[in-house]
Amino acid sequence: MSLHLDEDLLRTFLAVADSGNFTHAALRVGRTQSAVSMQIKRLEEAVDAVLFERGARGVSLTSKGGQLLGNARRIVGLLDETAALFDATSLEGKVSIGIHQEYAEERLANALHSFDRRHPGVEITVRCGTSEENLTRVQSGDLDLAVIFDWQGHSDGEVLMVDPTVWVTSEKHLTHERRPVPIALFRDSAWSRDFAIPSLESCGVDYRVAFLSAVKGGLRLAVTSGLAISPISRSDIPPGCRELTADEGFAVVDHSNVVLVINPSSRSAAVAGMAEAIREAFAQIPTQAAIVASGKAE
Incomplete structure (x- = not known):
């Protein structure tokens, strides 16, 4: 054959x-x-x-x-x-990048892999951490660039996309129908205190904190298992789960910008090449809403 x-x-x-x-x-x-x-x-x-x-x-x-x-x-x-x-533009040097775990598995995994294949002469160092940690490292010179969440507009960086955080529930377990509704939050998080909880209180939702996690995987587990609802980026809603809407009494938690920040002292061609690879990774991938709409149109 x-x-x-x-x-x-x-x-x-x-x-x-x-x-x-x-x-x-x-x-x-x-x-x-x-x-x-x-x-x-x-x-x-x-x-x-x-x-x-x-x-x-x-x-x-x-x-x-x-x-x-x-x-x-x-x-x-x-x-x-x-x-x-055979790529005459293959780069050399060193690049250190900070990434948020929210995008480590999908967008940035592909960008980093493609860059590494295309530029084998570049030594890449990756730090996976919180947005606050990685922004501090860029500002102190420990990192060349980073992809961070900015929900307050405080970072002086390039907006790659707007990715709202929404309340997410399991389609199977219907956890959002319980009262008080059990919620999962990041542990010791100012964002949870300043954004997630106020979004529930502003809508008059009776809740109890049932699950605390230091990582996003814990929040996804809480939702998919039906133990709690949780605030999750719209682009990262797990399979079998869905966004809770205003018609159901839930508000959007925030309208976070996903931002690329670059150390102004990092001016090498390798850093510029990595920044462009990151831009392409976000530009070429449609939002989940756009995919659903396009799929329905077809």
């Missing part, structure tokens, strides 16, 4: 396999959910095998899909390495 495997289809296959969800894969590759589904269908037709099992909570690899996964990674990796080998 003569088999032609399209690079674009393999990249989409990897995005679905890594995220376990067509919607999140769409965010990664910058396409609509329906377009991603169509690409997977084309790939399954090309290899004459079902690659994913569809379920209520996402998708998982079949045995054939698992067999393809390793080869797909090697093929795409070799293509990226070959492109970098």
Whole structure:
């Protein structure tokens, strides 16, 4: 059998396999959910095998899909390495970047991987921390650049996107219908005190703090398990969960800007190249709302 495997289809296959969800894969590759589904269908037709099992909570690899996964990674990796080998603009030097965990898994993971493949001569150092920590490190010179949340407009940086924080509930457990409604918050967080709780009180929502976490993974666990509702970035709503709306008595918590801040003393070509890779990662990926609307239109 003569088999032609399209690079674009393999990249989409990897995005679905890594995220376990067509919607999140769409965010990664910058396409609509329906377009991603169509690409997977084309790939399954090309290899004459079902690659994913569809379920209520996402998708998982079949045995054939698992067999393809390793080869797909090697093929795409070799293509990226070959492109970098013949890229006359390949950079060298050092870059230190601070990232917020909210975007470490999706947007920035792809940006960092692509940059590393294209510029193997650049030594990249990454700090994953809070926005306050990374902003301080950029200002002190410990980091060249960082991607942070700015919900108060205090940072002098470049706005990459506006990503509102909203109250999120489990579609299965309907946790938001309980009274008092159990909520999950970041532990020892001024933002929770100044924004999350006031958004409930302004709407007259009776609540109790049922879950405290130092990391976003804890908040996602609280929501998906039905233990609590939680404030989560609209672009990061977990599968099986949804935003609570004004019609249900909940307000948007904030309209956070996602901001790129650069140390003015960091003027190397490598830092400029990394900044551009980050801009492209955010510019090429539509918002979740745009994906849903586009998918409905198709």
